[in-house]
Every structure is written in structure tokens, then in C-alpha cells.
Amino acid sequence: MKKTVLIVSFFIQLLFFYEKAVSEIERSPEEIKLEIKILEKISKDIIRKDKIRVFLIGYDPKKLLRYSSGFILVKDCSKADIVIAKENDKGELSSCRKDIPGIALKYSLLRKDSIFIGALFWYKGRPNLVFIRKRLEKLNIKLPKSYSRYIEDQIW
Secondary structure (H helix, E strand, C coil): CHHHHHHHHHHHHHHHHHHHHHHCCCCCHHHHHHHHHHHHHHHHHHHCCCCEEEEEECCCHHHHHHHCCCEEECCCHHHCCEEEECCCCHHHHCCCCCCCCEEECCCCHHHHCCCEEEEEEEECCEEEEEEEHHHHHHCCCCCCHHHHHHEECCCC
């Protein structure tokens, strides 16, 4: 019995570490560049400015600055135009004003905090984009018609 429990425990830990390693696989520079260019375009269409003050959570600022010409990083969320988050850090999000829109880099973050109006995430090697209609309306954000196919009525 002890052997069985030990073996099952070992395999559960192995699966946990494998899942974590797979989720943190580094994407190619081309994918990172594409992601940042999409984020920059989305942000400009949301904020309607050429230079956008961005507050990052869990995203490498060096990568963002390397491929972006329109983002200005800020260390204080209350001074940001938009939040871009790869993880849900309630401590950092608590300093954000409720009128600052956020873009999640994981779909699951849409369920965790209403600051995120949409998500840009990778699935099967391709970027996917989704916005939540009620959250856009709440912040009075009107996206160009080209985004209409990315707007959903609810989180799936």
C-alpha cells in the first residue's frame, strides 16, 4: 500500500513539474515580436493615443521595450493608461484605478479580475484575441469595427 501511494505521489509531482515546464517554454523572438505589435495596436485603438503608458504584471519589460515604439513603462499603476498582465497579482492590481483597462495574456485571467477587458493568448501556436462586451461598455470603450469578430458577450 505504501509503495502504491509513493508511486502515485511521485507521478502526480512529475506531472505538476512537467505542466509548469511546458507552460513556461520560451516562444520564438518572432512570436514575441508579433505579440507585442498586436498589444501595441490594440492599446492604441483602446486608448486612442500614440504613446501609451503601460503598467506590466508578470511580463518581461525588456522584451516589451525591445519590440515596441509606442509604449512607455510606468511603475505606478495609477499613472498608467493600460495594464498588461501575464499573471494575476492582486497586490499589484489593487493599486490600479477601476477606470484603467487591462489586457490579460492568459484567458483564465478574464475570470479572475474584471479589470481585464480582453485577452491576447496563444493557442495551438497562434495568437487569439477576445474582448468582453460588458467590460468594454462599462469603461465606454468603442473599438473600431474591425474588432467586432473578437467581441464576445460572455467569458467561455
